[in-house]
Amino acid sequence: MTVFRDLSVLWSLFHILILFMMLYRSRYGKRKTFVLTGITMGLLIVLNVAGLFFYGPEMMGKVFILTCTLPSLLFFWFVSKDKKGRFFFTFCLADTVALWIIVVTNVLDFYFGGGRYILMFIGRLVLFPLVEWWAVRRLRKPYLELQESVTKGWVIFAGMTALYYVLLAVKANFPVIITKRPQEMPAFLLILLLMPMTYATIFAALYRQLLLYRKRHSELILQEQKNMLAAQLENQQQIRKMKHDMKGYTVTLSGLLAAKQVKEAQEYLKNIETEMSSLPGQFCANPYLNAVFTQYSGKLEELGAKYRMNIQVGDESLPYMELCQILSNGLENACDALKGLKTEKREVSVQIKYNRNYLLIRIRNRCRDDLNVEKGTIPATDKEGHGHGFGLSTVKEAAERLDGEMLCYTQNGNFILDVMVSCQSFLKVGYGNT
16 A cells, blocks of 8 residues: 555645745746756655655655755755745745645544555645645735735744744654654644644734735825826916916017017017026926926936936827836836935936837936846835835836836946836727827
């Protein structure tokens, strides 16, 4: 009957791998991640199954932390996008859940299956897919969102899960396997019951942090919308004022010219030109986008920054809510970066290109020389407190709502934010029609 034992071990190792890959974030693309994982972990699984065949389950149970846990920890740490508390918590979570299933099925088979490994095999055959189904349906999406949004608190949770994993592994296998120590079984069962309660407490705390993040994120979006609408209203009021003033200017100029006071008319025109130059600029024909550029041009002028706007957008009907979110957060991020630089180094450029296929946005600003951001990563914020740390994540979410992509990186002392949106994503819902 040892064939059922060997198959159950192989099945367990394979599903530990699946469970972890569902929850962690790789720094590579899917194809490269699967190839690296298949080669490395496939070899590790083969070696552990061979060890089981030659040395038996009791011996391998005592050394599996060295033969399986630590090598897989090092490999996944290398390919993981996260390197600190988030990674270690995710790794310990997957390993602890798998170890819990392995230990429980061992105990059940010993007491109720006669030690023939049939009940062990059936239990693992059912429990691992069941846990993975629950993870896909209930856990994966919010957990990935947690990893993206919550930056603090992971280390202590990782420490708790690591200690529990070591406790369970030691208690189950040392000095001999737990089924040979019946006098310790009651305490061991209490440890098994403690695991789901511990993770329930951890996930409740993490979920509260996620709800807080969502609330603050919603508040930030509402504030952006309020600022955008206020800027749009101010823009419209200035336009109405200009129309009203132009009527007066026209009457005065007509009177001067009718009286043949040409020099006075020329002087009057110069005064009008001076007054008009003090008004906010017109950066593009789209009133919503122009309101954002008007607002941030003022901020950049206050910082003494040089800025260039190359906005190739007409009066097309565009998804202004998402685009204003992208531009306002991108420009806010640029302003924050410039504050830490000397005045003569403060430079920003904005480019927008639009055609019937794509809408491209690039915001480039000078940044600290020691800042290094690789493509495909989002840098952590240096700012503390309420309302900080959402900017680039908000840009990414807004781009994804338009079936687009965001990419940010540093190059030659500049921080570059690129957003590309397929116009088909908003043309099909009525935008883009002139």
